[in-house]
Amino acid sequence: TCAFAGQKKVLAAYEEAVKCGYSGARAGRLHTPHGVFDTPMFMPVGTQATVKAVSPRELKEMGAQIILSNTYHLYLRPGTELVAEAGGLHRFMDWDGGILTDSGGFQVFSLGPLRKITEEGAAFRSHIDGSTQFLSPEIAIKAQMNLGADIIMAFDECIPYPAEYQYAKLSTERTTRWAERSQKAHTRSGQALFAIVQGGMYQDLRRVSANDLVSLDFPGYGIGGLSVGEPKPVMYEMLEQTVPLLPENKPRYLMGVGTPDCLVEAVRYGIDMFDCVFPTRVARNGTAMTKSGRLVVKNAAYAKDFLPIDENCGCYACQNFSRAYIRHLLKADEIFGLRLTTIHNLYFLLDFTKKMRQAILEDRFLSFREEFLAQYCK
Numbered sequence: 302t303c304a305f306a307g308q309k310k311v312l313a314a315y316e317e318a319v320k321c322g323y324s325g326a327r328a329g330r331l332h333t334p335h336g337v338f339d340t341p342m343f344m345p346v347g348t349q350a351t352v353k354a355v356s357p358r359e360l361k362e363m364g365a366q367i368i369l370s371n372t373y374h375l376y377l378r379p380g381t382e383l384v385a386e387a388g389g390l391h392r393f394m395d396w397d398g399g400i401l402t403d404s405g406g407f408q409v410f411s412l413g414p415l416r417k418i419t420e421e422g423a424a425f426r427s428h429i430d431g432s433t434q435f436l437s438p439e440i441a442i443k444a445q446m447n448l449g450a451d452i453i454m455a456f457d458e459c460i461p462y463p464a465e466y467q468y469a470k471l472s473t474e475r476t477t478r479w480a481e482r483s484q485k486a487h488t489r490s491g492q493a494l495f496a497i498v499q500g501g502m503y504q505d506l507r508r509v510s511a512n513d514l515v516s517l518d519f520p521g522y523g524i525g526g527l528s529v530g531e532p533k534p535v536m537y538e539m540l541e542q543t544v545p546l547l548p549e550n551k552p553r554y555l556m557g558v559g560t561p562d563c564l565v566e567a568v569r570y571g572i573d574m575f576d577c578v579f580p581t582r583v584a585r586n587g588t589a590m591t592k593s594g595r596l597v598v599k600n601a602a603y604a605k606d607f608l609p610i611d612e613n614c615g616c617y618a619c620q621n622f623s624r625a626y627i628r629h630l631l632k633a634d635e636i637f638g639l640r641l642t643t644i645h646n647l648y649f650l651l652d653f654t655k656k657m658r659q660a661i662l663e664d665r666f667l668s669f670r671e672e673f674l675a676q677y678c679k
């Protein structure tokens with residue numbers, strides 16, 4: 302059954318979650334115009350309408366369900382009207398799975414040099430040609446409607462870390478007003494608009510932000526303003542304060558997270574969706590992710606290591622190639638080397654979330670989490 306059958310314009314509905322044990326962990330199914338997808342889920346990042354170094358066919362093969370793209374980048378280049386003329390992002394990049402676009406707020410603050418934030422929106426200089434640009438809730442929503450993602454994000458400010466209480470309070474209240482403006486500007490049916498909870502590292506601001514956004518009634522909720530340099534225990538404390546205030550039957554998306562240890566903790570608090578550039582980024586400098594931690598396959602130690610990155614891994618790289626071969630490619634600056642480490646890292650995280658889902662469904666998530674954390678060194 303689709304919990305949101307009765308709702309208008311919402312398609313990212315969330316079937317009855319399967320609760321598990323004493324944790325808030327749950328296994329759900331997310332309904333979108335491009336299919337029904339299993340959670341918990343990791344979403345590969347394809348900032349500029351491509352997941353760097355891998356093809357849509359390979360993404361499908363490794364089990365990717367929803368991929369991310371970015372309004373900020375596509376707005377600057379090639380332009381979101383052009384993508385609309387091309388038939389939308391799915392057609393443009395030949396991806397028939399789910400697509401989620403971030404609203405551009407985070408990138409404006411993290412990428413764009415000099416910027417000015419007002420009630421109206423954010424002025425910034427393009428990191429491509431230095432031109433002065435401006436994003437507002439209305440512009441960001443229109444751009445995302447042009448791109449045609451299945452799930453789009455409200456325009457928000459990701460509060461830097463650390464931030465003064467007063468600034469976090471004013472920014473969070475503005476983000477809530479921007480969420481309301483995003484909602485009013487969102488007129489595309491069949492597309493789900495998620496709000497983003499802010500509040501910095503202040504419990505009371507997190508609770509106010511969550512409560513205000515829940516009363517505006519969105520089909521799903523991003524948790525923003527985290528994984529911005531704060532200590533992990535602080536991130537977990539913010540999750541503990543925020544997640545229980547969000548409706549059980551709606552998806553929760555922890556933005557920009559991350560590594561397997563963070564994923565298993567966040568799932569415990571009831572998070573359903575994750576994205577992070579980490580697996581694709583570290584792959585490009587020769588680091589592979591494994592259940593015991595990171596393996597820098599570029600290191601000399603692996604020059605004559607004819608075993609795969611991970612003998613128990615079912616990915617294309619581990620099924621067919623050795624550490625010695627991949628190290629050779631990376632040292633020789635061969636593009637295929639980056640492709641193999643990227644394929645492995647994406648497969649590793651996609652498979653990890655699948656294993657968490659299985660553990661939740663079999664009511665053994667807490668022991669799965671214990672075993673994993675015991676073996677994984679950060």
Ligand SMILES: Nc1nc2c(CCNCC3CCCC3)c3[nH]c(NCCc4ccccc4)nc3cc2c(=O)[nH]1
Nearest residue numbers: 348369370371403406407459525526527528556557579
């Ligand atoms: N709208 C919005 N987006 C946020 C993002 C971007 C999520 N990925 C978007 C994709 C769309 C395309 C690009 C990315 C975040 N990413 C992180 N941490 C990433 C930290 C990190 C950085 C580099 C390597 C590893 C981890 N915190 C985030 C907070 C917010 C937020 O409040 N609001």
Ligand SMILES: [Zn+2]
Nearest residue numbers: 614616619645
């Ligand atoms: Zn592998």
